[in-house]
Amino acid sequence: MRSILVAFWLAFLFLPFKGPKAALMLFAVVLIIVSSWTYLKRRGRTLREKVFPRINALRAMSLSGKRLSLAQCGLLLFLIAVPFFAGDYVLDVAILCGIYIILALGLNVVVGFAGLLNLGFAAFYAIGAYSYALLNVRLGLGFWESLPVCLLITTISGFVLAVPALRLRGDYLAIVTLGFGEIIRLVLNNWDSFTNGPNGISEIAPPRVYGLSLGGLDKYYFVTLAAVILSYIVVKRVRLSKMGRAWIAMREDEIGASSVGINITMYKLYSFAFGAFWAGVAGALFAAKMRFVSPDSFTFMESVLMLCMVILGGLGSIAGVILGAVVLVALPEALREVQSYRMLALGAGLILMMIFRPQGLFGGARK
């Protein structure tokens, strides 16, 4: 009875948008889904009872040490071997995955470790990409000379954004970061004389080593892989360091953390700057790979996508976040035909995730 009501209601809402025929179809689909869901729930076979414990077991196994290091070595060998058998298309997607992994790891520092919701992370990504693009095209600097400058600029911008963050909490902070992201994009879009506006900057040079261009996909793959491994190791070490522990303490209880002597102000600054640093790395990699940047690549949706990677994998879990990034980049590529439904599914996925598994696929339960 209840399922008929729900199906009827949703079909009614859908009616004006696609007409009676589609509404009828939706009615049938929702009816089937809801009634089978209630049936399964009555028999105790929902995700909560059946699937999640298995994921948790997998997670516990992966955290338990020895078997992991062997698996890690295997994975590393496999990743190194990829360019020798994979085609250009696979490499292209793999490089993109790598860039997003770095971004997601960086965002995870801010959102997952320090617990500060950042909805404008694409701004740092944009700053990183544009810094390299402008240094290269306007000043003729190479990739390796520009990189430190790039990273300095993004890290400083992280500090700058963190200043308002110190005064705001929770959702207000989210909105300010969102505003920051939009302002950066609008400036890039409208400051024609400096950034070339909506047309973007083209002919950015790929990195070179001893005169050898690393622009080819197979070579660039290794540059990205190295950056990903570096970011993974550094983020992991920092997570276990004093700073990482302070972030987690701050996330769990700000007042409690400050009362045991953690300087909240400084650690918030560090988390923003450290996150922004990795966005800078990803930005420079992105600019050098595409050889072109334009404001279109750094929209609010991009920030949300990064956030989805972090949340999907599991806030605060490094392995989970990497998984999230790979899934969200590779899956839409694999499912080309249904690409237009990708964002729809992403939206629905976020809601369902928050309701059924707020800690993410691979995240551990909060203690």
Add this chain to the structure above:
Amino acid sequence: MLFQQIINGLTVGGVYALIALGYTMVYGILELINFAHGEIYMLGAYLGIILFGFFTSVGLTSHSLALSFALTIALSVLFCSAYGFTVERIAYKPLRNAPRLSPLISAIGVSIFLQNYVMLTQGATDKVFPDLLGSAGFDLLGARITYLQVLIIGVSFLLMLALHLYVTKTRMGKAMRAVAQDKVMASLVGINVDSVISVTFIIGSGLAAVAGIMVAMYYGLVNYFIGYIAGIKAFTAAVLGGIGSIPGAMFGGIFLGLIESLGASYISSEYKDAYAFAVLIVILLIRPAGIFGKSTEEKV
């Protein structure tokens, strides 16, 4: 010139205020930034176009324009309220006791979902709202004021007045204020908190629907992503006035409309959308509680 910009600012500001009311009411009660509220406004604009087109196709518009228009508004409000109610039930209600980040992320999910839902069902191209009043109007103090602008400003103010009376004078309004102050205490004195929250979403969504239709008429064009930017601006308006405060949202909306309109004509129109963000950041830095808001101490 100045007077013209003020009239334009009031028109847009009235619309912002109507949307901002939805944000502020929900925030007052749930402490949740309802990210999906801008999408409800977008749905309102689309429903206006769809329903008006439907009535035209069945011949009602040629029979009686006023009736067809009134039905369009009434049905859009009904549908949007239904959407607001449904969104609350599906995406927010199960998360009422979750950490604060969860409903916010869920709200972002709703926003993405609704945007793409409209894009997939209605197409990604601009939709045109039929020009009903045209550019007919009158001249006052050297400014050209269209009847449409008068309509928008008039309707916005009437609705705001109605809402104010509803919240201050009726039983349900009293219950809303009680729930906003303290949910647990309100439920102890016999207020059904769930239904108060539902009513809040229904009213806020209805106001957003009216705003959506009026904007569709004003600009003539509607797209599936108008909700995002309008939502942000309305949220800015709500924060500007002091989030949670209903008069604050009204004031903030109009103030923001004026800033935008004057800024676009006297400073630079390219950065028109950036003013809202800049104002938002400045307000949050100087006076996070907003102009009418009370600053609250954090509970330990």
